[in-house]
Amino acid sequence: MSSSDELNDHLRVKGYRVTRPRRAVWRALMDADDHLTVEEIAALVARRQPGVNLASVYRSLALFAQLDLVRESRLGDEDVTRWELAHPDEHFHLICDSCGRVDHHAGDLVARIIEHLRSGHGFDARSVDLSVVGRCAFCAADGEQRQPPDDIANDSR
Amino acid sequence: MSSSDELNDHLRVKGYRVTRPRRAVWRALMDADDHLTVEEIAALVARRQPGVNLASVYRSLALFAQLDLVRESRLGDEDVTRWELAHPDEHFHLICDSCGRVDHHAGDLVARIIEHLRSGHGFDARSVDLSVVGRCAFCAADGEQRQPPDDIANDSR
DNA sequence: GTGGCTGCAAACATTTTGCATAACT
DNA sequence: AGTTATGCAAAATGTTTGCAGCCAC
Numbered sequence: 001m002s003s004s005d006e007l008n009d010h011l012r013v014k015g016y017r018v019t020r021p022r023r024a025v026w027r028a029l030m031d032a033d034d035h036l037t038v039e040e041i042a043a044l045v046a047r048r049q050p051g052v053n054l055a056s057v058y059r060s061l062a063l064f065a066q067l068d069l070v071r072e073s074r075l076g077d078e079d080v081t082r083w084e085l086a087h088p089d090e091h092f093h094l095i096c097d098s099c100g101r102v103d104h105h106a107g108d109l110v111a112r113i114i115e116h117l118r119s120g121h122g123f124d125a126r127s128v129d130l131s132v133v134g135r136c137a138f139c140a141a142d143g144e145q146r147q148p149p150d151d152i153a154n155d156s157r
Numbered sequence: 158m159s160s161s162d163e164l165n166d167h168l169r170v171k172g173y174r175v176t177r178p179r180r181a182v183w184r185a186l187m188d189a190d191d192h193l194t195v196e197e198i199a200a201l202v203a204r205r206q207p208g209v210n211l212a213s214v215y216r217s218l219a220l221f222a223q224l225d226l227v228r229e230s231r232l233g234d235e236d237v238t239r240w241e242l243a244h245p246d247e248h249f250h251l252i253c254d255s256c257g258r259v260d261h262h263a264g265d266l267v268a269r270i271i272e273h274l275r276s277g278h279g280f281d282a283r284s285v286d287l288s289v290v291g292r293c294a295f296c297a298a299d300g301e302q303r304q305p306p307d308d309i310a311n312d313s314r
Numbered sequence: 315g316t317g318g319c320t321g322c323a324a325a326c327a328t329t330t331t332g333c334a335t336a337a338c339t
Numbered sequence: 340a341g342t343t344a345t346g347c348a349a350a351a352t353g354t355t356t357g358c359a360g361c362c363a364c
Contacts, residue, residue, distance in 0.1 A: 012339090015343095016343085016344090017337085017338050017339070017342095017343060017344065018338075018339095019337075019338065019343090019344060019345075020337085020338095020345090021344080021345070021346095022344090038328080038329085039328095051346080052345085052346090053345065053346045053347070054328095054329090055329085055330075055331085055345080055346075055347080055348095056344080056345055056346075058328095058329060058330075059330090059344080059345085062330095074231050079354095080328095081328090094274065094278065094280050096280075097283065103278075105278070109270065109273060113266065113270070113287070113289070114289075116266060117251065117289060117291075121251065121260075121262070121294060122293075122294030122298070123251050123253075123289065123291055123292070123293055123294060124291045124292040124293075125289045125290070125291035126254065126290055126291040126292070127289070127290040127291065128287070128288075128289050128290075129286075129287070129288045129289070129290070130270070130285070130286070130287045130288075131285075131286045131287075132270070132271075132274060132280070132282045132284070132285050132286070133282070133283055133284040133285075133286070134274075134280055134281045134282035134283040134284065135280070135281040135283070136279075136280055136281075137278060137279030137280060140279060140280075140281045141279075169364095172318095173318085173319095174318060174319065174362085174363050174364070175363075175364095176318090176319060176320075176362080176363070177319095177320090177362090177363095178319080178320070178321095179319090195353080195354085196353095208320095208321080209320085209321090210320065210321045210322070211354090212320080212321075212322080212323095212354085212355075212356085213319080213320060213321075215353095215354065215355075216319080216320085216355090219355095236329095237353090238353090
């Protein structure tokens with residue numbers, strides 16, 4: 001369980017202080033189990049705790065990451081960095097380049113990958129970051145006429 | 158094979174011009190089969206083609222990416238973006254957080270993942286980005302005290 | 315010849331940092 | 340009280356863009 005108390009424990013054990021910005025960032029990550037950009041986190045934080053500086057959000061995230069409480073991840077070819085709680089249970093991302101939907105799967109795939117690496121390559125995996133870009137079941141079933149080729153090239157900012 | 162000619166073909170077919178900067182960037186990526194940061198690419202380019210602007214490197218990479226000739230990838234928790242030729246054969250990265258070594262594996266793991274997603278989730282994978290951070294066989298065998306062969310960790314920017 | 319590229323420099327976006335002050339323990 | 344962490348603002352990074360001239364076709 002990712003309770004608020006958990007944060008307190010993690011921080012205090014290491015001698016870090018439990019501050020308002022840190023709590024707010026933590027809460028933002030907890031409330032939205034989705035992946036959040038720093039900007040989004042800052043917005044959520046600001047709603048409950050006006051006055052928290054962006055720099056503090058960054059600093060909080062950096063600290064959490066250092067304590068392995070959160071995880072930084074890039075989805076597919078997105079150009080933004082996103083953050084999420086570091087669930088002990090690994091999962092992976094399925095990004096549909098057709099509808100943009102992002103699914104998180106907590107299946108055993110990651111566990112199997114880890115096992116494969118261990119027995120096959122002697123690699124002791126600590127963290128697996130698996131992102132797959134393709135077409136989700138819904139869009140695939142929908143045939144070909146979807147969000148066509150050009151649009152793919154559109155994003156090119 | 159990823160010959161220089163290949164670049165010409167890819168570009169010309171689509172009506173893009175084969176220019177000095179583009180050739181230089183392509184060559185840089187070919188010479189070092191390793192993952193390169195934009196900075197590293199720019200350095201390699203500058204060595205053979207002084208006068209090529211950084212902006213052109215970015216523009217070349219963006220174009221190549223759009224043509225699926227190269228691939229942008231973030232290794233583990235690195236904070237820099239790296240580029241590599243988009244080998245048609247998928248592969249994945251094993252990053253050792255002990256010695257910093259990055260292995261590229263072209264095994265069937267990725268293919269199996271794709272198959273799993275297709276049959277299990279109906280997801281039609283187009284691109285798989287798998288990065289695993291952990292401890293490599295060498296470091297794991299070495300017990301705890303490692304500070305490994307620096308020569309292996311060379312690339313780390 | 316001409317339109318697509320490039321170099322240059324300025325603009326942007328994002329993340330980091332120095333320092334005086336506020337706040338957690 | 341003693342520090343650590345914050346807010347603020349400035350700086351450092353990394354990437355993009357407007358534009359006049361150049362060059363591949």
